[in-house]
Every structure is written in C-alpha cells, then in structure tokens.
Amino acid sequence: MTEQAEKPFLYVVVCAAGIAADVSKLITAAQERDWEVGVIATPVAVNGFFDTAAVQAQTGRPIRSAWRTPGDPRPFPPPDAVVVAPATFNTVNKWAAGLADTLAVATLCEAYGLGVPVAVLPCVADALAAHPAYRDSLVRLRGMGVRFGEPYSGEPDEDGTRPEFGWERALDLVERR
Secondary structure, eight states, X not given: OOOOOOOOEEEEEXXXXXXXXXXXXXXXXXXXXXXXXXXXXXXXXXXXXXXXXXXXXXXXXXOBOSXXXXXXOOSSOOOSEEEEXXXXXXXXXXXXXXXXXXXXXXXXXXXXXXXOOEEEEEBOOXXXXXXXXXXXXXXXXXXXXXXXXXXXXXXXOTTSOOOOOOHHHHHHHHHOO
C-alpha cells in the first residue's frame, strides 16, 4: 500500500474589512482544490469581522492572531502558498515597509524569504488607494513577486449593489506557475 502525499498547505491571512465576513467562500474553494487551510487574522479582524468559530470548524484548526510562546508547538506546517484576502490599506503598507508588528504581517514578511507564492486581494477604499504610500507599497510588493488580484473598494455600483469579491481569483494567482 502506498502512502498518499500530503495536501499542500495554504495560509489565509484575513484583515479587518467588512468583506472578511465571507472568508469561508475562499476556504471552501481552497478545500475543493485540495488545499489544507490555516487562517491567520489581524488582531482587529479576529474581533468581529468574521465568524471565527465557523472558520475554525471549517478548517479544523485554530485561528492564529498572536505569536505562540517558544515552548508551544507550531500549529500549522510551513506554507506552500499564502493568500491575503481581504488585504487592507494598513496591512499592505506595513508589509511593504517590513513592519512586522502583528503575526499576520510578520507571516507575510517571512513568506518572501521562504519563496512561496503570495496572492493578494486588496480591499481598499478609493480615497485610501489614492495615497502615495499605498501606490509605493504596491510597487514594492509587486517587485517582490507578490501577485495581486483586482482592487476592490467595497463601494456600491450605480444600481446600489456591491460587486462580488473575487475570492477564487486568489487561488488562481497562487496556483499559476
């Protein structure tokens, strides 16, 4: 009997944006594509931006938002890829600057050194996206090989409906060779 290969492991970094409430859509899509998933959330995101109990049940793993102590075992294996969705103005700018003050941003900074593919689905209001620091951060991150999906401002369309957030696009980006 041959042993099955382990599934690839995807880190999903969740930031504090209203659309984060639907992160289960990304997790479902990843699991359907045969990924194991672990969620790392910014400290603000874990406090009411998505259903943490439902996500823990869906992944079968704890949500990480704080560093473990040195004696604690690593709760996730090393990532084969990382998705940041939704990615906020704050996280994108801190990541590009190397300001690893949260586990989520430190994980993103470390991903570069690990050489794993990283995909980002930005969720940034148009007024913030116009800021020069944000534009500079996008240039720096793209230069590091980070793959970006279409920007999403969350602003309603002319008919009052909100456009769909492209959760699965993140998987397409990390799976691209």
